[in-house]
Amino acid sequence: MNQTEKMANIQPVRLGLDSTFTFRCHKGVSCFTKCCRGINIVLTPYDIIRLKNRLQLSSDEFLAIYTKPQLFQDTDLPLVTLRLLDDEQESCPFVRDAEGCIIYEDRPTNCRYYPLGVASLAHKEGADDEGFYFFVNEPHCKGFEEEKDWTVREWRRDQGVDIHDEINSGWTDLIVRKRSFPANIKLTEKSKHLFFMVSYNIDKFKQFVFESSFLKRYDIAADVVEKIKTDEIELLKFGLDWLRDTLFDYRNFEVDPEKQTVSVRQKG
Template sequence: MRLVEPTKHTLNSKFKFRCHNDMSCFTKCCSHANILLTPYDIIRMKNRLGISSGEFLKKYTYTYSDEKSSHPYAVLKMMDDNEGKCPFVGSEGCGIYEDRPANCRYYPIGQGLMIRGSEEGPINEEFYFFIRDPNCLGYQEDREWTIQTWRIDQGVDLYDEMNREWKEIQLRRNTPGQPKLDPKKQDMLYMASYDIDTFRRFAFESKVLDLFDISKKEIDKIKTDEIALMKFGFRYLKYVLMLEETLKAKEEYIKESGK
């Protein structure tokens, strides 16, 4: 059972930790784990495996719906055996190590996000905490880090940058007074967050891009660049979930819908 320390830490907080394949606990932390995936996780992992996002989601994930926010989340599916191992972990370690999810990169650190009020308005504030797995011997090692240097070493700083807008959507949807999502919006949130290949088809085949003032240059980039498409998806979600007017509808569409 993993224990989460209640103390909140900053990027300057220090700790000692090291993980290597000579340790008796090597890869044990990769069993019976609840790994919630992010949009950028899916892109990296499905491209590493050379499959579509839809194929990846069907084979390697299950959907968890949060009761409070009614948000659907993709969670990595562990193997259906006594060990409950991650499907990508073998005796030599992680088979997709260079493209592993953000949660795996952060371990043994967890990250949280909250809204703090200020004179300028609400501010998103990140904080960190340590995860103590009784099977993990990594804390007994003498390599010292700060949370900041650990993030950089593990490459999770890039993942945080890529997923920041998506995390803000989850946070703002969790604020008091937000209504639960209807099934149609739940499906849209899931598709735009995780199923990037299906979202691309939706964006171009449904002509949804024609409804908004978007330059041809941006549309061309969305068509060929998955990161640009992912970030457009975040803007689109903020718009359809009525969190922020991130897109501007064309005048002719406004007039037509107003008739």
Template sequence: MGKFEHKLTARDKVIVPVQLTEKTRFRFVCDKGVPCFTECCSDLFICLTPYDIIRLKNNLGLSCDEFLLKYTEPFILPRSGLPVARLKMEGEQKLCPFLLDGGCSVYPDRPVSCRYYPIGMGMFRNTDKKKNEEFYYFVKEGFCQGMGRGKEWTIAEWRKNQGAVEYDEFNQDWMEIIMKKESLGPMKVHPQTLEMFFMVSTNVDRFRDFVFGSRFLEIYDVDEQTVEKIRQSELELLKFGFLWLKKALYNEGPLRLREEAKRPKKKVKPL
């Protein structure tokens, strides 16, 4: 493996095709004492999860619209065809917009993909157990000198230490929505439904306006306790948004139409 590492160029990125578990052990360190410190913060493809966006925009004191306009660009996930936001790199070197000389300026609220590095996380559908399962893999980059050095971790310890567990728990429903769309293969989705997916995934402010500023609560049967929770908390609102997406995309989940909304409208005869 050592000889292989020397053949990597500075920007090469290799996903090691070995499925890891939470008990897999590895050594890794990333701090100012490592010669390649912050070199991994350029020319990145970072798909921002809904929880990433909320943490980042609150860290910066911005509205969702302001954050999306300044720091992101839209992207279509190739397998699912669903629209998401990815972090927009800056300048000729394609640097992360949050990178300063001393390191990450939003470190406490950095995206989940940054928290995992040098581990990658994915999810697959276990048809035998009829449930989704997470898996992990190593990401090796030519410039990285932190792998094989420093403290030894299990992947479970690394996830907890880096705060990734909270992110994964919050984004799980969103990831399952994407996974199901991928597993269904090509299927026609109404453009308005795609717009709704993008809104929930990236802009909790606009979703709040949609829920409370339209006939949404007249159409869907939402109990008063839930209405109050989503009115007070953007995180509860986002969780509710995932439920609504499952209903809109797959007609699944506990969200139900009100009985009066199910009845066909009576045609009014012209005078």
């Protein structure tokens, strides 16, 4: 049984931003790097941008070398997870026994949250839904025995996940929206391809925007065009807003009553 399977058997505790817990991880704990083995790390759009830039790879190269395609549970949306090493422990490719994480400053959001996780509720227009947090005390982890107290709010700020969550918020909202769709409503393959491109292949999305008829079909302010031309984070946010307005707005849906798939009415 790997770590992910073990975690599934542990009852999580629901937390708020001001809930407290005790935890500290460092090289001195006997379980150092054990949490980096046998895990399932979902990569967010911002994770991929940071990692591919850290490794000086294109989006295509990073996706091919370091990721595995999967589907989100309860949706038909594509996601990517970190490809683990084919060793006995199924190790993260960026972890070393003595050094720990060699890309620590650019580590994924899931790694930053540990030992916390974040969950989102069903989407409802106008709702004040920020999801909730959970804390799982894994038996093997000695970090829980360290005398360092945190609130969830303090931990998020210290680990930088508050910034990650802000940048990824548009993407998270799309996933929550899709989870709220009727179960028999599916996106077309073309729609899922667009979701994948915007979410995980920022290089290809940039080509799509600037090397096609995209800017002729959509009325985009000149200052926005200049901003997204040079800033990948702004381009990502722009792309997620575009996806929300084209793929995830019921007013733009055309449903095939026989196949129960959703296509998008093209604008412009």
